[in-house]
Amino acid sequence: MLVKQIENFLKYRFLLQELVARDFKIKYRRSVLGILWSLLNPLITMTVISIVFSQLFRFDVPNYHVYVLTGLVLFFFYSDATSTAMNAVLINSALIKKVYIPKYILVFSKPISAMVNMLFSCIALFIILLFSDVRFQLVNLLFPLPLVYIFIFSTGIGLILSAYTVFYRDLAHLYTVGLTAWMYLTPIIYPIEIVPERFLFIVKTYNPLYYFLLCFREIVFYSRGPSLQLHLTCLSLALGALVIGIYIFYRNQDRFILHI
């Protein structure tokens, strides 16, 4: 059973490549700068946001703009990956109705596209880091780890959302609103210290994104190695989401065709 799944995945891995390539081709078709936008876009966005937040809303955090940027890179990735994955089945309904393809490939291609985008954002972040007081240290090289964690987490959430969106279209709208709320409930633009004790449970304890963000910041912003406990928390959140995602997707995928 598992062997068959792996064989099937290997057969369709080219489809995965083509789907990711298509995302970028469509996105930058007919634009003069093309793929360069993947770098320029986060760079300009980050500059604007960091000017706005470091001039208007000042929190007592040294290198505040880097603090904000690390948060934004991660959150934008999560929101991009999950909201595009969510609609992946519906958008490709014409295809699913006519040809057999493993449906999860359609969903899985979205976090990958978002990941490629995020890598460009990371280059932009790196450029900005060069102009800040944050000194490079060896521990900074651990930065791919939290990215891998959140990638796995987003894939799991994407699978869950895409399966249920087929049956309940309202979810797509609900999630967009939810994401905005989630963004403000995550310590992206403010330090966790300013959150009143009684709200800490939403911002910290029950917010998976907090742990991924903390892990990323520990490495990139504070130049400390995250504790083993933090790694394990992130890893179990990520794998937990993935397992539940796969389970829900597989249980429902044969019924998709009756609803799209």
Add this chain to the structure above:
Amino acid sequence: MTNGDNANYIVEVNNVSMRFNLTKEKVDSIKEYVIKLATRKLFFEEFWALNDISVQVKRGEVFGIIGYNGAGKSTLLKIIAGVIKPTKGSVIVKGTMAPLIELGAGFDMDLSARENIYLNGAILGHSRKYIHDKFDEIVDFSGLHDFIDIPVKNYSSGMAARLGFAIATITEPDVLIVDEVLGIGDIRFQKKCEQKINAMLKKKATVIMVSHSISEIESMCDRVLWLEEGSFKMLGQAKEVCAVYQAG
């Protein structure tokens, strides 16, 4: 049926039934769902598109399926192609399949034909290298040399179908599934399609086809299955079944 016969069958359809739930209106939102659940209005009208269909297709055979609109022909083809899972029963296919169901279903209108050849090839499960090797063959067959770098949205439907047919038939599949696609393009291209299918037949490919053109079915098929409203009506030699079908 003895076990010895089994080996000759390449496609086995065993007691397949397909049920669709037709709601009066599609319930798409949670609110609607809750309201309907609360007021117990969540009634589904059951619709059996296929009813206990069993059929075996022999290796190297051209097998036709006929019936009026809504008889379940396309549903049966989609079940054989693996697009839909049947509600009951099972389908066994021994070998590779190339579905020619609505050609170019996977085309992205914004991409050029060149890019679509790779995308569509990947959708059919081919590797990039394989498509690369077959690229010229596909372009030659479709006859679209001069239009290969323009977006497919600027194609006429005939051109898109030609490209779709060319991509779908680059493999030499064991089973070719054909759903009303022989009527595409101009007369010259139709001839080309027929030649291609005949060439595949020479290599012992099996063809399962649906068509409304009885003359086409009669001239190409060995055996024909007649479906009526999702149920088995008649199965036999092409001539016999077509004669009865046309008489009725």
